[in-house]
Amino acid sequence: MASPILGYLDPDYLAIMDHTMVLLRHLFQTDNELSIALPGTGMCGMEAAVCNIVEPGDEVVVGIHGFFGQRLAEIVERHGGTAVRVEVDFGQVVSTDQIATALDTHPNAKMVAIVHGETSSGVAQPLKDIGKVVRERNKIFLVDAVCSLGGAHVPVDESLIDICYGAGQKCIGGPAGIACITLNDRALGVIDARSRPVDTWYLDLTLIGKYWLSDRAYHHTSPGSLLYALHEALRLIQEEGLEERFARHQKCGDLLKAGLTDLGLELFGDPANRLPMLTCVMIPDGVDDATTRGRLLRDFGIEIAGGFGPLKGKAWRIGLMGYSCSERNVHYLLAALREILGN
Amino acid sequence: MASPILGYLDPDYLAIMDHTMVLLRHLFQTDNELSIALPGTGMCGMEAAVCNIVEPGDEVVVGIHGFFGQRLAEIVERHGGTAVRVEVDFGQVVSTDQIATALDTHPNAKMVAIVHGETSSGVAQPLKDIGKVVRERNKIFLVDAVCSLGGAHVPVDESLIDICYGAGQKCIGGPAGIACITLNDRALGVIDARSRPVDTWYLDLTLIGKYWLSDRAYHHTSPGSLLYALHEALRLIQEEGLEERFARHQKCGDLLKAGLTDLGLELFGDPANRLPMLTCVMIPDGVDDATTRGRLLRDFGIEIAGGFGPLKGKAWRIGLMGYSCSERNVHYLLAALREILGN
Numbered sequence: 001m002a003s004p005i006l007g008y009l010d011p012d013y014l015a016i017m018d019h020t021m022v023l024l025r026h027l028f029q030t031d032n033e034l035s036i037a038l039p040g041t042g043m044c045g046m047e048a049a050v051c052n053i054v055e056p057g058d059e060v061v062v063g064i065h066g067f068f069g070q071r072l073a074e075i076v077e078r079h080g081g082t083a084v085r086v087e088v089d090f091g092q093v094v095s096t097d098q099i100a101t102a103l104d105t106h107p108n109a110k111m112v113a114i115v116h117g118e119t120s121s122g123v124a125q126p127l128k129d130i131g132k133v134v135r136e137r138n139k140i141f142l143v144d145a146v147c148s149l150g151g152a153h154v155p156v157d158e159s160l161i162d163i164c165y166g167a168g169q170k171c172i173g174g175p176a177g178i179a180c181i182t183l184n185d186r187a188l189g190v191i192d193a194r195s196r197p198v199d200t201w202y203l204d205l206t207l208i209g210k211y212w213l214s215d216r217a218y219h220h221t222s223p224g225s226l227l228y229a230l231h232e233a234l235r236l237i238q239e240e241g242l243e244e245r246f247a248r249h250q251k252c253g254d255l256l257k258a259g260l261t262d263l264g265l266e267l268f269g270d271p272a273n274r275l276p277m278l279t280c281v282m283i284p285d286g287v288d289d290a291t292t293r294g295r296l297l298r299d300f301g302i303e304i305a306g307g308f309g310p311l312k313g314k315a316w317r318i319g320l321m322g323y324s325c326s327e328r329n330v331h332y333l334l335a336a337l338r339e340i341l342g343n
Numbered sequence: 344m345a346s347p348i349l350g351y352l353d354p355d356y357l358a359i360m361d362h363t364m365v366l367l368r369h370l371f372q373t374d375n376e377l378s379i380a381l382p383g384t385g386m387c388g389m390e391a392a393v394c395n396i397v398e399p400g401d402e403v404v405v406g407i408h409g410f411f412g413q414r415l416a417e418i419v420e421r422h423g424g425t426a427v428r429v430e431v432d433f434g435q436v437v438s439t440d441q442i443a444t445a446l447d448t449h450p451n452a453k454m455v456a457i458v459h460g461e462t463s464s465g466v467a468q469p470l471k472d473i474g475k476v477v478r479e480r481n482k483i484f485l486v487d488a489v490c491s492l493g494g495a496h497v498p499v500d501e502s503l504i505d506i507c508y509g510a511g512q513k514c515i516g517g518p519a520g521i522a523c524i525t526l527n528d529r530a531l532g533v534i535d536a537r538s539r540p541v542d543t544w545y546l547d548l549t550l551i552g553k554y555w556l557s558d559r560a561y562h563h564t565s566p567g568s569l570l571y572a573l574h575e576a577l578r579l580i581q582e583e584g585l586e587e588r589f590a591r592h593q594k595c596g597d598l599l600k601a602g603l604t605d606l607g608l609e610l611f612g613d614p615a616n617r618l619p620m621l622t623c624v625m626i627p628d629g630v631d632d633a634t635t636r637g638r639l640l641r642d643f644g645i646e647i648a649g650g651f652g653p654l655k656g657k658a659w660r661i662g663l664m665g666y667s668c669s670e671r672n673v674h675y676l677l678a679a680l681r682e683i684l685g686n
Contacts, residue, residue, distance in 0.1 A: 042564065047544055177521070202543075292390070297353070
């Protein structure tokens with residue numbers, strides 16, 4: 001990010017954009033030509049994914065198993081759509097049958113949207129069977145991979161995902177402020193067939209796509225420093241290897257979960273579907289949330305997150321993402337927690 | 344930007360946000376509490392400014408004297424508003440009388456929107472008298488200061504501007520990818536009185552304001568590296584002094600315009616209202632646009648921009664902004680142009 005700035009149409013800059021697309025296709029495990037960065041955070045990826053598809057009056061089936069699924073539904077409604085909520089408790093995953101039933105009772109639904117890695121609950125939503133159900137009914141399948149992308153398999157083409165997005169930070173290991181997104185021809189076809197322009201001009205993927213792919217037409221001033229960092233982060237992912245990187249996240253996640261259990265803490269959420277990179281653990285009785293997290297931050301330089309929604313004040317969320325995902329960090333955190341909790 | 348990342352709720356990070364607001368108020372010359380950064384480029388600032396005010400059916404008077412005024416009108420319409428276009432030729436400015444007439448014939452208009460520094464034409468739109476006309480009629484006055492903020496006076500309170508935004512790059516001298524915006528209580532009152540939520544969740548200033556000002560509620564993951572850079576750029580502006588900085592831009596801009604005239608080139612646009620930081624100059628007959636700009640970039644390491652819209656292929660746009668605004672750079676460019684053009 002300290003490299004000199006290049007203009008957004010400088011030939012050297014366009015070459016970095018082109019190579020970023022190659023690396024994004026590798027990470028998303030897709031052949032989608034439109035695999036690009038977006039000038040905003042992961043939430044900007046969510047908004048772009050939704051607002052380019054949804055027109056007023058459209059129905060969207062939203063699988064909700066946590067905070068970010070609720071946000072997906074809210075954003076659908078902001079853009080005039082109707083969210084058909086398929087909701088399960090925090091910590092559970094949505095079943096394929098639930099999605100199939102929702103599509104059967106809402107045959108005009110345009111899209112199914114769901115979060116893969118729920119940062120709010122630490123749960124990993126299985127996608128593949130849902131992808132089949134959605135494709136059979138010829139709907140669009142949108143998957144939020146902000147938490148998981150770069151730390152676990154998100155095989156876009158194999159899972160029949162039509163739109164998928166992630167963020168520069170999290171498991172990609174770059175800075176916040178830049179998102180990435182991929183769309184296949186099915187999704188682009190739906191966008192082409194819109195009856196009215198996308199309401200959010202800034203996130204109009206047709207215009208942004210023209211800058212990345214075809215006529216290089218000015219849309220926004222590309223955030224060069226962030227793109228350098230994203231490009232380098234993606235290069236490091238390629239260098240490490242997808243399988244090796246995902247195995248590292250799995251191993252560290254398992255080590256953390258075992259260590260927390262050894263400390264007598266109770267893990268949250270469906271044991272069959274836990275994320276490797278985000279561990280949600282219940283705060284023991286009699287332990288104060290803010291005091292403990294404050295001590296971790298001040299005395300040990302470790303930041304862990306509090307709970308969201310129904311887990312606020314009741315659970316911690318511990319991330320092991322990208323560079324920070326190391327056995328050394330797991331051991332250090334466990335030692336710090338042991339000292340603070342006196343276990 | 345190479346500083347270690349802090350969490351978006353880390354107390355040290357919140358302190359940087361708070362000080363950024365102080366520095367932004369200084370730069371915008373305003374007392375507005377809500378003077379904050381936005382997680383996106385200057386265009387994200389434009390979209391945020393428009394979409395928080397405009398509801399479907401609203402009329403907005405848009406003063407158009409170039410490419411970015413046209414964009415303002417387009418974005419008004421994307422959000423369901425009706426743009427009342429008050430258009431003049433590229434290179435001219437909109438008169439106060441034209442705005443007053445438009446408001447008289449559209450008494451229900453909610454807002455007047457106009458670009459201060461038109462990057463596409465090099466012209467500076469006078470604002471103060473328009474501000475009075477808009478305030479007298481109790482409308483909202485929105486000003487785009489992307490090109491000018493940090494390089495010329497944009498006295499928000501004195502000019503009776505209700506909403507104003509800029510970008511991290513340009514004359515602020517930071518990186519692209521972060522915008523800044525300020526809103527007064529009149530504008531916030533209009534937002535509070537909306538009949539429906541803002542369609543673009545990502546740019547909902549009520550939610551973003553809660554993160555910056557009140558309950559620190561999570562909205563997006565703040566782009567920390569970019570905020571560090573914006574904060575430092577604003578600190579440098581304060582250190583240099585507003586008057587000193589604007590005088591530097593004026594002096595270098597004048598030097599460039601005089602030098603280009605000496606080379607026999609013709610400046611574009613209303614001589615009474617030219618921007619200091621962006622000089623638009625006609626390409627001489629017989630000189631090829633792309634070849635000349637290519638040589639400047641390759642042989643001299645200087646990037647100048649081509650023309651927009653009616654000026655495409657006919658004019659160059661030369662920026663002197665922030666750090667790059669120095670007499671040394673002016674002399675270097677003039678020498679390079681002299682060599683290439685053989686004048």
